[in-house]
Amino acid sequence: MIEFLVALVAIPETWNIGGQGHLEFMPWYAKVGFVMGLALVTVMGTAAAMAHERAWNAKTIACLVLASMLATGMGLTSYYYHLHENDDQAAGDDSITLLEWPETVR
DSSP states (O other), X not given: OHHHHHHHHHHHHHHGGGOHHXXXXXXXXXXXXXXXXXXXXXXXXXXXXXXXXXXXXXXXXXXXXXXXXXXXXXXXXXXXXXXXXXXXXXXXXXXXXOOOOOTTTO
């Protein structure tokens, strides 16, 4: 239980290394799903390693693969929101204004 609670705090802090700006545009259910899933897989992997005679068994490796898949999903989701964070601005904000030269310069 303690490992799960520590993981719930540590995973978002580690995920925040790329910058808080990308996570702000992400929906809350995606953040909660990834964090809860990775915390659960971490605890299940630890339990599988401790329950068997050998630490590296089929369940532990399966949990490692699931954790890798979740971490990849977290990275891809962050990258998606990094690419699309400026898409919600109005079209008029990015327009280029042409300036007229004064008559003395022509």
